[in-house]
Amino acid sequence: SLEATRKYLRLATARHLLISATNDASVLGALRAFEEAGRLCDCVAVGQGGSFEARVELRRPNTRLLGTVGLFPEKYGEGIVRLALDILNHRAVPPAVFVRHSLMTPQNVNQYYPNDTLLGTEDLETFLLRSP
Numbered sequence: 001s002l003e004a005t006r007k008y009l010r011l012a013t014a015r016h017l018l019i020s021a022t023n024d025a026s027v028l029g030a031l032r033a034f035e036e037a038g039r040l041c042d043c044v045a046v047g048q049g050g051s052f053e054a055r056v057e058l059r060r061p062n063t064r065l066l067g068t069v070g071l072f073p074e075k076y077g078e079g080i081v082r083l084a085l086d087i088l089n090h091r092a093v094p095p096a097v098f099v100r101h102s103l104m105t106p107q108n109v110n111q112y113y114p115n116d117t118l119l120g121t122e123d124l125e126t127f128l129l130r131s132p
Helices: 002-011 024-036 052-058 073-088 114-119 121-130
Strands: 017-020 043-049 065-070 102-104
Touching: 002 024, 017 024, 024 043, 024 052, 024 065, 052 065, 052 102, 052 114
Parallel strands: 017 043, 043 065
Antiparallel strands: 065 102
16 A cells, blocks of 8 residues: 555645555555655545554554554454354354454553553654664
């Protein structure tokens, strides 16, 4: 997404762009391309996944990432094990099982992942410099 967005920005004149993609990494790559081009003010972004990298970006001052849909895969275990046991024990199971997702924003990211901040500001800045 970084390279594709770089190519797009060479010719694009639009001043109001929404960046969205199937995952946070793609959104973050596109954001970096806008940043490199000095055009961050031309875009806003929404991610999908709630990855650590996106959560770091949400904590950046003046980020253009408005939010990311948190999928919370670390919470899937208990429900999956319960469903698997029901199947193995020939119990009736629903035709579909849904997981609750939430929109994480700069304003609420710490409510969902308060321990991210234990890394400290310097560690987060170092991480941002290595990100796409």
